[in-house]
Amino acid sequence: MISIEEARERILAHVERLEAEDRPLLDALGQALAEDVVGRFDIPPLDNTSMDGYAVHAGDTAGASPQTPRTLRVTGELAAGYVTHTPLPPGSALRIMTGAPIPPGADSVVPFEETDESALRPPGSNGPLPAQVRIDKVAAPGANIRRRGEDVRAGAVILRAGDVIRPAEAGVLASLGQATARVIRRPIVAILSTGDEVVPPGQPLKPGQIYDSNASSIAALVRGYGGVPTLLGIARDTIEDLTSKLRRGLDADMLVTSAGVSRGDYDIVKDVLAKEGEVAFWTVAMKPGKPLAFGSFPGERRRIPHIGLPGNPVSSMVAFELFGRPAIFRMMGKAGWERPRLRAITQDRIVNRDDPRTFFARCRVEQENGRWVARLSGPQGSGILTSMAFANALAVIPADVDVVEPGAEIDVMMIDWSSGG
Numbered sequence: 001m002i003s004i005e006e007a008r009e010r011i012l013a014h015v016e017r018l019e020a021e022d023r024p025l026l027d028a029l030g031q032a033l034a035e036d037v038v039g040r041f042d043i044p045p046l047d048n049t050s051m052d053g054y055a056v057h058a059g060d061t062a063g064a065s066p067q068t069p070r071t072l073r074v075t076g077e078l079a080a081g082y083v084t085h086t087p088l089p090p091g092s093a094l095r096i097m098t099g100a101p102i103p104p105g106a107d108s109v110v111p112f113e114e115t116d117e118s119a120l121r122p123p124g125s126n127g128p129l130p131a132q133v134r135i136d137k138v139a140a141p142g143a144n145i146r147r148r149g150e151d152v153r154a155g156a157v158i159l160r161a162g163d164v165i166r167p168a169e170a171g172v173l174a175s176l177g178q179a180t181a182r183v184i185r186r187p188i189v190a191i192l193s194t195g196d197e198v199v200p201p202g203q204p205l206k207p208g209q210i211y212d213s214n215a216s217s218i219a220a221l222v223r224g225y226g227g228v229p230t231l232l233g234i235a236r237d238t239i240e241d242l243t244s245k246l247r248r249g250l251d252a253d254m255l256v257t258s259a260g261v262s263r264g265d266y267d268i269v270k271d272v273l274a275k276e277g278e279v280a281f282w283t284v285a286m287k288p289g290k291p292l293a294f295g296s297f298p299g300e301r302r303r304i305p306h307i308g309l310p311g312n313p314v315s316s317m318v319a320f321e322l323f324g325r326p327a328i329f330r331m332m333g334k335a336g337w338e339r340p341r342l343r344a345i346t347q348d349r350i351v352n353r354d355d356p357r358t359f360f361a362r363c364r365v366e367q368e369n370g371r372w373v374a375r376l377s378g379p380q381g382s383g384i385l386t387s388m389a390f391a392n393a394l395a396v397i398p399a400d401v402d403v404v405e406p407g408a409e410i411d412v413m414m415i416d417w418s419s420g421g
Contacts, residue, residue: 001282001283001284001285001290001356001357002282002283002284002285003284003285004284004285004286004322004358007282007284007292007294007323008322008323008326010294011294011305011307011323011326011327012326012327012330014294014296014303014305015254015305015327015330015331016302016330016331017184017330017331017332017333018184018185018187018253018331018332018333019184019185020034020035020182020183020184020185021034021182021183021184021185022180022181022182022183023180023181023183024179024180025165025170025173025174025178025179025180025181026170028165028170028180028181028183029165029166029167029170030164030165030166030226031164031165031181031183031184031185031186031226031332032161032162032163032164032165032183032184032332032333032334033159033160033161033162033163033164033165033169033181033182033183033184034161034182034183034184034333035161035182036157036159036160036161037157037158037159037160037172037173037176037178038155038156038157038158039152039153039154039155039156039158039176040154040176040177041152041154041176042148042149042152042153042154043149043151043152043175043176044146044147044148044149044150044151045148046083046101046102046148047101047102047145047146047147047148048080048099048100048101048102048145048146049096049097049098049099049100049102049109049144049145049146050098050109050144050145050146051098051109051111051112051144052096052097052098052111052112053096053109053110053111053112053114053115053144054072054074054093054094054095054096054109054110054112054115054133054135055078055088055093055094055096055102055103055106055108055109056072056088056092056093056094056106056107056108056109056110056135056139057088057090057091057092057105057106057107057108058107058108058139058140058141058142058143059090060072060090060091060092060135061108061110061135061137061138061139062138063138064135064136064137064138064139065136065137065138066136069116069134069135069136070134070135071132071133071134071135072091072092072093072132072133072135073091073092073093073131073132074092074093074094074095074129074130074131074132074133075088075089075092075093075094076094076095076129077094077095077096077129078094078095078096078097078100078101078103079097079100080097080098080099080100081099081100082100082101083101084101084103084104085104086103086104087103087104087105088103088104088105088106089105093110093133093135094106095129095133096109102145107141107142107145108139108140108141108142108143108144108145109139109143109144109145110135110137110139110143110144111144114135114136114137114139115133115134115135115136116133116134116136117133120133151175152172152175152176158172158176159172159173161333162333162334162335164334165181165183184331184332184333184334185332186226186227186228186332187227187228187252187253187254187328187331187332188227188228188230188251188252188253188254189222189227189228189229189230189252189253189254189255189256189324189328190230190232190248190249190250190252190254190255190256191215191218191219191222191229191230191231191232191256191257191258192232192233192234192235192245192246192249192255192256192257192258193212193214193215193233193234193235193257193258193259194234194235194237194242194257194258194259194260194269194311195234195235195236195237195259195260195311196236196237197209197210198210198211198212198234198259199211199212199234200212200233200234201216212234213313213385214258214259214309214311214313214316215231215234215258217313217316217317217385217388218256218258218309218316218317218320218324219231221317221320221321221324221325222256222324222328225324225325225328225329226328226329226332226334227254227328227331227332230249230252232245232246232248232249233245237268237269238268239268239271239272242268242269242272243272243275243276246272246273246276246297247276249304250297250298250299250300250304251299251300252299252304253304253331254304254305254306254307254324254327254328254331255297255304255305255306255307256306256307256308256309256320256324257269257273257293257306257307257308257309258308258309258310258311258316259309259310259311260273260308260311261281261291261292261293261308261309261310261311262290262291262310262311269308270293273293273295273306273308276297277295277296277297277298277304277306278295278296278297279293279294279295279296279306279308280293280294280295281293281308282294284319285356285357285358285399286318286319286322286357286358286359286360287352287355287357287358287359287360288310288312288314288315288318288319288360288382289309289310289315289316289318289319289322289360289382290310290315290357291310291315292307292308292309292310292319292323293306293307293308294306294307294308294323295308305327307319307320307323307324307327310382312382312383313382313383313385313388314362314381314382314383314384314385314387314388315382317385317388318360318394321339321394321415325337339413339414339415340413340414340417341396341411341412341413341414342365342372342411342412342414343372343409343410343411343412344365344371344372344373344374344393344395344409344410344412345371345372345373345374345407345408345409345410346363346373346374346375346395346404346405346406346407346408346409346410347373347374347375347406348363348374348375348376348406349403349404349405349406350376350395350397350403350404350410351402351403352397352399352401352402352403352404353402353403354402355399356399357399358396358397358398358399359395359396359397359399360394360395360396360397360413361376361380361394361395361397362376362377362378362380362387362388362390362391362394362395363375363376363377363391363392363393363394363395363412364377364390364391364392364393365392365393365412365414372412374393374395374410374412376395377390377391378390391415391416392414392415392416392417393412393413393414393415393416394412394413394415395410395411395412395413396410396411396412396413397410
């Protein structure tokens with residue numbers, strides 16, 4: 001039996017970063033940049049106002065207050081998208097809209113709220129430009145001015161290779177004039193279920209049959225991690241059917257099978273996997289998810305890594321979380337596959353007696369009275385999939401801990417942070 005860390009290291013040693021591609025910004029969300037992004041020009045390109053107001057010389061507002069206002073002559077008006085090269089004379093003000101470039105000579109912008117603008121031009125009115133404006137507050141030099149290049153400097157590295165494109169990164173790229181991003185492409189993951197007893201959802205069940213939940217849960221995990229799942233269907237327990245369906249997945253970037261890898265399974269799956277590729281069968285020191293297979297198959301472009309998951313639905317999901325997620329992240333050039341971890345107070349008794357494996361107990365973690373608490377999300381059998389549906393975390397119970405009593409502090413790995421607390 002090998003450790004979780006050793007199994008993960010062996011898998012990642014056979015996984016390579018995929019090729020780069022150009023994708024529209026929205027399609028590239030969740031993908032990692034393949035190269036650094038350098039600013040081609042300053043953003044903003046000119047000093048501009050962050051407020052609707054009046055551009056002024058700050059010195060002309062000295063001593064201004066509602067009791068001792070200063071009155072300045074209005075020389076004109078400037079909207080965003082237009083530029084004036086006419087210097088602002090001392091004692092004057094230019095009516096200016098948010099985003100408009102600061103006129104030469106001005107060094108401050110007084111917001112409308114600090115003037116008599118509402119009396120000069122009531123909201124919604126389109127009257128003539130006032131001849132003068134009253135300033136009711138001292139304007140500090142530089143007030144309400146966004147400086148040229150304060151966001152992006154031409155020639156500076158703005159985003160680094162490996163940065164993941166989120167909404168903010170998409171906005172930054174758009175602000176640089178880019179409609180596409182150079183990113184590491186998403187891996188295509190072929191998913192194959194096995195077993196005569198397994199039936200696709202939507203078909204009637206016969207006695208002794210079960211619906212194939214593994215394909216849906218693993219495909220959902222692949223998509224959630226950024227990959228592209230492709231379902232190969234269900235391979236029956238014959239050499240011909242399993243071989244045929246297995247070969248259909250060899251144009252993918254990774255192949256995932258479920259069932260047929262444990263000691264008690266029929267040998268047909270193991271035999272076909274070993275014949276078609278190079279596959280090792282392991283027992284990993286974890287519960288659930290002890291049986292695992294890993295190897296590779298000759299593909300059209302490269303050798304295709306293969307992860308063979310246990311057949312029990314919870315074991316399948318937990319094993320893919322621990323091994324499939326890091327592999328997909330490595331293929332996508334993304335760092336940080338580790339899940340957030342925190343300490344929580346368990347509200348339940350958790351038993352791991354007489355089992356030399358790390359126990360990943362499904363639980364729900366929430367904040368109560370300023371602290372994190374964890375409750376088991378249901379019975380912990382490896383076939384009880386509803387316990388995964390109700391969970392947002394896995395409690396990590398070390399192999400040398402037999403029992404955790406209520407009130408004890410435990411380590412939890414968040415698998416759905418959005419629903420915590």
